Amino acid sequence: xxxxxxxxxxxxxxxxxxxxxxxxxGYRVTLVEAQDTLGGLMRHGIPSYRLSREVLDAExxxxxxxGVDVRLEEKPDTPDAWxxxxxxxxxxxxxxxxxxxxxxPGLDYGKPxxxxxAAWLAAANAGAPPALGRRxxxxxxxxxxxxxxxxxxxxxxxVTLLALETRAQLPAQAEEVEEALEEGVALVEGxxxxxxxxxxDGVRIACTRVRFEPGTQRGRFSVTRVDGSDFExxxxxxxxxxxxxxxxxxxxxxxxxDGPLLAVDAAQATSVPGVWAGGDVxxxxxxxxxAIGQGKRA
Numbered sequence: 261x262x263x264x265x266x267x268x269x270x271x272x273x274x275x276x277x278x279x280x281x282x283x284x285x286g287y288r289v290t291l292v293e294a295q296d297t298l299g300g301l302m303r304h305g306i307p308s309y310r311l312s313r314e315v316l317d318a319e320x321x322x323x324x325x326x327g328v329d330v331r332l333e334e335k336p337d338t339p340d341a342w343x344x345x346x347x348x349x350x351x352x353x354x355x356x357x358x359x360x361x362x363x364x365p366g367l368d369y370g371k372p373x374x375x376x377x378a379a380w381l382a383a384a385n386a387g388a389p390p391a392l393g394r395r396x397x398x399x400x401x402x403x404x405x406x407x408x409x410x411x412x413x414x415x416x417x418x419v420t421l422l423a424l425e426t427r428a429q430l431p432a433q434a435e436e437v438e439e440a441l442e443e444g445v446a447l448v449e450g451x452x453x454x455x456x457x458x459x460x461d462g463v464r465i466a467c468t469r470v471r472f473e474p475g476t477q478r479g480r481f482s483v484t485r486v487d488g489s490d491f492e493x494x495x496x497x498x499x500x501x502x503x504x505x506x507x508x509x510x511x512x513x514x515x516x517x518d519g520p521l522l523a524v525d526a527a528q529a530t531s532v533p534g535v536w537a538g539g540d541v542x543x544x545x546x547x548x549x550x551a552i553g554q555g556k557r558a
Contacts, residue, residue: 267290298320337511353528358546366455399498404501463496538558
């Protein structure tokens, strides 16, 4: 055992990975998690048919059994709480993930027929998906959007996936798309939602065809509307799943940002002495394996 104490903020893949490695080295580890359970995205954002909860629970139990001090339902989101955490530990790793949901402009998220994909998945993974009607249009083309679409299809919904990209350009893995289509999800590719309004039999969604041009960096792209290509979709509700950003406003107020991320070096260290960052808060890779590797590297 060593005397040095390390605080890890965030109990997702990066935080759990770092806790495991630090305990193996003898450091005393405090794992601080805002939710009432550990696992982060692996528990709340990935359906159980893709990641067995028995496996996840067993892996987490093995890590905690190494002697990790776990503090659940705690979030250091004020300057005083952050200062107290740093004062009580020799080092801090920020691994809070990407929690700020991106929203489509012009879509009223206060309407009962509009839902956020991350919130929908979290509720569905907890066994209580929101009641949104039988016909769903899921907006997005990444793995999270496919998870929403496939989970909804398995729950008995008629699901249409509306994506800016063509099928070949979708950021989701090809096998995910193939499996979704086999399960009965309809794909409307190369198209964009323009407006939506409720009527007597559900929601009328005005759309248009687009040409999607990916940029040089992840998340950067341009779309050009195709003249004369307008069309409508009909549904009971819309679920948007177009990505999430790290919420930097309440995290580590002293740590400089690099665009939407905390700035880190090759060892995951920030420019603030004693503070590291890993996972989605410091990377756009957005894969569990990447987050685990960043936790180990930190």
